[in-house]
Amino acid sequence: MNVLIDNFSLYAEGFLGTLELTVYSSVLALLLGFLMASFRVAPVRSLRVFGTVWVTVLRNTPLTLLFFAVLLGLPRFGVVLPFEVFAVLALGCYTSAFICEALRSGINTVPTGQGEAARSLGMTFTQTLNLVVLPQAFRSVIPPVGSTLIALAKNSAIAGAFSVTELLGTYKTLSELGYNIVWTFVWIAVGYLIITFAISALFNALEKKWGVAR
Amino acid sequence: MGSRPLTPATATALYDVPGPRTRRRHRIYSAVAAAVLLGLLAWILYLLFDTEQFTYTKWMPFAYQGIQELLLRGLGNTLKAFALAAALALVLGGMLAAGRLSDHRSLRVLATVVVEFFRAMPVLVMIFFIFVALKAQPLTALVAGLALYNGSVLAEVFRSGVNAVERGQREAAFALGMRKTQVMVHVLVPQAVRAMLPAIISQLVVALKDTSLGYLITYEEFLHAGKLIASNLDYDLPFIPVVMVISPIYIGMCMLLSWFAGRVSRWERHSPKTRAVELTTADPGTLLPGGEPPTAPRP
Numbered sequence: 001m002n003v004l005i006d007n008f009s010l011y012a013e014g015f016l017g018t019l020e021l022t023v024y025s026s027v028l029a030l031l032l033g034f035l036m037a038s039f040r041v042a043p044v045r046s047l048r049v050f051g052t053v054w055v056t057v058l059r060n061t062p063l064t065l066l067f068f069a070v071l072l073g074l075p076r077f078g079v080v081l082p083f084e085v086f087a088v089l090a091l092g093c094y095t096s097a098f099i100c101e102a103l104r105s106g107i108n109t110v111p112t113g114q115g116e117a118a119r120s121l122g123m124t125f126t127q128t129l130n131l132v133v134l135p136q137a138f139r140s141v142i143p144p145v146g147s148t149l150i151a152l153a154k155n156s157a158i159a160g161a162f163s164v165t166e167l168l169g170t171y172k173t174l175s176e177l178g179y180n181i182v183w184t185f186v187w188i189a190v191g192y193l194i195i196t197f198a199i200s201a202l203f204n205a206l207e208k209k210w211g212v213a214r
Numbered sequence: 215m216g217s218r219p220l221t222p223a224t225a226t227a228l229y230d231v232p233g234p235r236t237r238r239r240h241r242i243y244s245a246v247a248a249a250v251l252l253g254l255l256a257w258i259l260y261l262l263f264d265t266e267q268f269t270y271t272k273w274m275p276f277a278y279q280g281i282q283e284l285l286l287r288g289l290g291n292t293l294k295a296f297a298l299a300a301a302l303a304l305v306l307g308g309m310l311a312a313g314r315l316s317d318h319r320s321l322r323v324l325a326t327v328v329v330e331f332f333r334a335m336p337v338l339v340m341i342f343f344i345f346v347a348l349k350a351q352p353l354t355a356l357v358a359g360l361a362l363y364n365g366s367v368l369a370e371v372f373r374s375g376v377n378a379v380e381r382g383q384r385e386a387a388f389a390l391g392m393r394k395t396q397v398m399v400h401v402l403v404p405q406a407v408r409a410m411l412p413a414i415i416s417q418l419v420v421a422l423k424d425t426s427l428g429y430l431i432t433y434e435e436f437l438h439a440g441k442l443i444a445s446n447l448d449y450d451l452p453f454i455p456v457v458m459v460i461s462p463i464y465i466g467m468c469m470l471l472s473w474f475a476g477r478v479s480r481w482e483r484h485s486p487k488t489r490a491v492e493l494t495t496a497d498p499g500t501l502l503p504g505g506e507p508p509t510a511p512r513p
Contacts, residue, residue, distance in 0.1 A: 041228060043240050046248035059501045060419070060468035061461065062426035065437060069457045072444075076453050077261050098502045107228070115227030125229065133227050144506075151504035154336035161338065161430040168339055171346065181347040185339065192336055 003174065003183045010170050015191045017165040021087060022153045022195060028092025029152060030145075033099025040104050051100065058097035063155055066090045071162050087159035095152045102148055106141035107133065139212045146203030153195045167191045262454065272452035275443055276459060288439030289463070295356050295425045295435060300418050302361035307368025314373050317394065325369070332366040336504065338427055345431045352433035356425065364421045371413050375406030380490040409491040412479035419471045420503050426464070436460060472501065 004011060039051035058066075070090040071083060110133050118128040160166030167188055174184045232240060262268065275281045313325025332340070341359030344350050350358065379402050387397040407414075429437040437460065443449065444456040482488050 041226060043229060043232060043236075044243045044247055045240070046244045046251065050247075050251055056469070057465060060423075060465045060472060062423040062437075062464055062468070063503060064426035064429055065457075065461055065464055068429070068437060068441070069461065073453055073457050076267075076451075077265055095502075098505070108226070110227040112227050115229070119230060129228065147506040148502060151502050151506075154504040157336040157338040158427070158430070161342075168336070168342065171342065175346065185343045185347055189335060189339060192339060193334060196334060 003179045004187045007170075007174060007177075007179070010173060011167075011187060011191065013165060014160075014167040014170040014188075015194075017084075017169075018153070018156055018160075018167040018191065018195060021084070021091065021156045021159055021164070021166060022149075022199075024088045025091035025095065025152055025156065026149050028088060029095035029099050029149075032092060032096035033103060036096060036100035037103035037107065040100065041107055055097045055100055058094055059101075061094070063090070063094055063158055066094055067158055067162055083162070083164045087156075087162065087164045091152060091156060091159065094155075095148060098148045098151075099145060102141050102144035103137070106137040106144070109140045110136045139210055142203060142207045142211055146199065146206070149203075150196050150199050153199060154192065157192070265454075267454040269450065271450040272455050275446070275449045275452060276455070281443060284439050284442065285436070285460075288434060288436040291353075291433065292425050292428075292435040295353060295360070295428055295433065296422045298353075298357045299360035299364065299421050299425065302357065303364035303368055303417075303421060304414075306361055306365030307372055310365060310369035311372035311376070312398075314369060315376060315398075329366045329369050332362045333370070335363070337363040337424060338430070341427055341431060352428060352431045355431055356428040356433050359427075360421050360424055363424075364417060367417055367420075368414060371410050371417060372403075372406065375410035375413075375491070376402050378409060378492050379405045383490050405488065405491050408482055408485065408488050411482060412475045415471060415475035415478060416501055419468050419475065419501055420505075422471060423464075423468055423501075424503050436464065468501075 036051045036054055039047040040055070042048055042051075067087070067090045071086045074081075074086060114132055114136065115128055118132040123131065156166060157168040160168035163169065171181070171184050171188060175181050266272075310325050310329050313321050314329065316322050316325070337359055340362060341355050344358050345352065345355035348355075376398070383401055383405065384397060387401040392400070425435060426437050428435045429441065432438065440456045440460045444451065444453040446452070
C-alpha cells in the first residue's frame with residue numbers, strides 16, 4: 001500500500017499517460033479503421049486492394065516491430081515529433097486493421113435484401129447507407145470493437161517500454177527508489193484493470209442501449 | 215443472365231450490381247485512386263533516396279558473414295522462444311480448459327480465476343513482472359509470460375470448442391455407458407480440437423508476433439539482432455535498411471502461419487469428422503494480441 005501512497009503522483013502521471021495514449025490511439029484507430037473498411041467494401045478496385053494490403057500487412061506485423069520502426073525509424077526521415085505522437089501513430093495504425101475487419105464483418109452481416117429493399121423504395125445511396133445499412137451494422141459491431149479497444153489499452157504497455165510516459169514505465173523509477181517490486185507491479189496491474197474494465201463497462205452500456213437482442 | 219448475377223461473396227447491401235456506365239465510372243475512379251496511391255509510394259521512395267538510405271555503407275553489413283550469422287541466431291532464438299511458448303501454452307490451455315469443464319466446483323472456480331486474470335493482464339506487464347520481480351532469465355520470462363497469456367486464451371478456445379459439439383454426441387456417449395473422462399477423450403475433445411484448429415493456429419500467430427516483446431527485456435531475438443546492427447556507427451546507422459530486411463521476414467512468417475490457419479479451416483469444412491460441431495473461421499479478432507479468444511457459436 002505504501003508504494004501507492006508514497007508515489008501517488010508518479011502513478012497518476014503514468015495512469016493518465018496510458019489513458020491519454022489509449023484515447024488518442026482509439027480515435028485514430030476508429031477513424032482509420034472506418035476509412036479502411038469503406039475502402040474494402042468499395043466498388044473501386046484499387047481502393048479495395050489497398051485496404052486488403054493494409055489489413056493483411058498490419059495484422060501480421062508484430063506490434064513491437066511497428067513501434068521500433070515508427071519510433072526509431074521515422075526520425076531518420078527528418079520527421080521529428082514527440083514520442084507520444086509516434087506511439088499514438090503506431091498503436092492507432094496497428095489497431096485500425098482490426099477495427100477495419102470488425103466494421104467490415106459488421107457491414108457484411110446486413111442482409112443484401114435490406115439494401116435491395118431500400119433501393120427499390122427509391123432511396124439514394126446516402127439514404128441507404130445512413131438509414132438502413134449503417135444503423136444495423138453499428139448494432140452488431142459494438143462488442144467486437146469494444147474488445148479491440150480493450151486490446152489496444154493493453155497493448156499500450158509496449159509504448160511504456162519505449163520510454164513514453166505510461167503506467168508500465170513507472171516500475172523503473174520505483175525499483176530504482178528501492179520500493180517493493182511486487183507491490184509496484186500489483187498497482188500497475190490495478191491501473192490497467194481499471195482502464196480495461198472502464199472500456200468494457202462503456203461498451204456493455206452501448207450494447208445494452210443499441211445492441212441487437214439475441 | 216439469371217435473377218442473381220452476383221455471387222454471394224461479392225453481393226452486398228451497399229450497392230446494386232453496377233451497369234456498364236457505372237462500371238466505366240468505377241474504372242476511372244480506380245485509375246485515379248491507383249495514381250494517387252502510386253504517387254504516395256513514389257514519394258516514400260523519393261524520401262528513402264533523399265535521406266540516403268540506399269548507400270553502399272548502409273547495405274554493406276548484410277554481405278558480412280558475421281552479421282548474417284547474428285541475424286540467423288536472432289531468428290533461431292525467436293523460433294526457439296515461439297516453439298517453447300506454443301508448446302507450453304497448448305499444455306497449459308488444455309489443463310485450464312479441463313479445469314473449467316470439471317465437475318468439481320472448486321477446480322472450476324480456480325481455473326476460471328486463473329484464466330480471467332491472465333487474460334485481463336497486458337502480456338508485457340506479466341513478462342516484465344517475471345523478468346524484474348522474479349529475476350528470471352530473459353528467455354524464461356518471455357516464454358512464461360507468453361505461455362500464461364496464450365494458455366489462458368487457448369483454454370477459452372478449447373472450452374468453447376467442447377461446448378460447441380452437438381449435445382447428442384455427449385448424450386449418446388453417456389448412454390453407451392462411457393465415463394466422463396472417456397466421453398471427453400474419445401468423443402468431445404477430438405471433434406472440438408478439429409473444429410477449433412484454425413482458431414488455435416491463429417492464436418499461435420499471436421504468440422509468434424509477441425515473441426518480439428523479448429526485445430524489450432533484452433532477449434537476444436531477431437529484433438534485438440536488428441537493433442544491434444542498426445545502432446552501429448561503422449555502417450552509418452543503417453536503421454531503415456534493417457527494418458526493410460527484418461520486417462518482411464517477420465511478416466512473412468506470420469502470414470505463412472495465418473495462411474495455414476485459413477487452409478486448415480478449409481480442409482476441416484470438408485471433413486466429415488466435423489459434421490457435429492460448428493467450425494470456427496479465422497475471424498477479425500483472432501490475430502490481435504490481447505483480443506478476445508475466438509469462440510464457436512453454440513448449436
